Amino acid sequence: MKPFAIAGIQMKVSAITSNVEMMKLKIDITMNLYPWIEMIVFSELCAFGPLTHAAQFIPNNFEAEMQAKAKKYGIWLLPGSIFEKSEEKIYNTASVINPQGEIVTRYRKMFPFYPYEAGVSAGEEYCVFDVPDVARFGVSICYDMWFPETIRTLAAKGAEVILHPTMTGTIDREIELSIVRAMASINQCYLFDVNGLDTGGCGRSIVCGPDGRILHQSEGTEEIIPLELNIERAKRSRELGILRLGQPLKSFRDRINSKVFDIYKSEVVTPYLDSLGPLIKPTRLDTIAELKIKENQLEQLASTTHYKGDDKL
Structure with missing residues (x-):
């Protein structure tokens, strides 16, 4: 199993103009500086920014331009994601391109950042793909990661590297x-x-190994992150344990069919979760309402408490 070299591109993203030409330039620079790179990964919504009015149908010219770049340099390419129009819906979609310039797969973000990413529909399918003689890769986008079931499912499908x-x-x-x-x-x-910069994020991209240790963490400036991954480390961790200690994937496998995971069954009732109310964006009105409730509570307390002088009766 040979090592595999990936470069992350942390770059400025504009919400006003297209960032595609800059992405193409970054690919050229990366391959000129680091010709040993075998895969390049950009940030979420890097090409056209974070506004849904830039949504477009797929396939499109952007995807074709990225396919041409991948073929030119013989690299795998994940050019971030774009807002995709599909019938009456909009998705946050990432394409995976192989060294022949072919679309291997596409992934639609499963957990849009509700309530802030309003108007974006959730994808329904997980995304894994194989780099021959290297490893199985998984794709996850931004807020997906806050739901551990998403990454766990990719791992259970055999992914040894998660592109995020x-x-x-x-x-x-x-x-x-x-x-x-x-x-x-x-x-x-x-x-x-x-992560991106400016309207594309605050930077601080991060790469971690299978023991959770940080291989690289960026700051808040533009950066090319070229790293050679030893995939064998992931295989050894899963075989022998994290730092030769815990083996969580094996333990999960051995308990997955037990009753401890009843919460994931469709017929399970979750009254507490239901009691949390709708998924809404907080507003100042909520704060004012809370203050009024507290004021009412204080007034009720005062009306039931009597004082005479300094003595409480």
């Missing part, structure tokens, strides 16, 4: 860095998380 384009410019990026480490170790896989 993301677009996070919010203050929870620090939490995401912890999630990447946790998902890599729990699933004993490589996790290649590539």
Whole structure:
């Protein structure tokens, strides 16, 4: 099993103009500097930015241009994702292109960032593909990772490397860095998380190995991240344990059919989860309503409590 070289591209993303020409330039620069690279991965929504008005049907000219670049350099290419129009819906979709310039598969993000990613539909199918004589790869996009079932399913399907384009410019990026480490170790896989800059995110892309240790973490500037992965590390971790200790995938396998996972059965009733209410975007009105409730509670408390001087009766 030979090593495999992947480059993540952390670049500035505009929401106003197309970023495709810059992506093509970044591919050229990467292959000129690091001709040993075998795969390039961009961030989520890198090509056209985070606004759904840029949605388009697939296949399209962008995908064709990326296919030409992959074929020119003989590389695997995951050019981030774009908003895809499909009938009356919009999806957040990533394409996987092989060194012959062929579309191997496409993946639609399963967990749009509701309630903020409004108007985007959820995909229904997991995405794994094989790089011959190297490993099985899985694709996950941004918020998907917050639902551990998604990465666990990819691992259960044999993925040893998870490619994870993301677009996070919010203050929870620090939490995401912890999630990447946790998902890599729990699933004993490589996790290649590539974030964008400006309207495409706050950077801080991160790559972790199958023991959860950080192989590289970027800062907030443009960067090419060329790394050679030793896939054998993932195989050895799954065979012998993380740091020769826990073997979570095997333990999960041995308990998957037991009753401890009843929560995932369709007939299970979850009254507590139902009690949490609808998935809505918080507003100031919610804060005002909470304050009014507290004021009412204080008024009720005051009306039932009597004082005479300094003495409580």
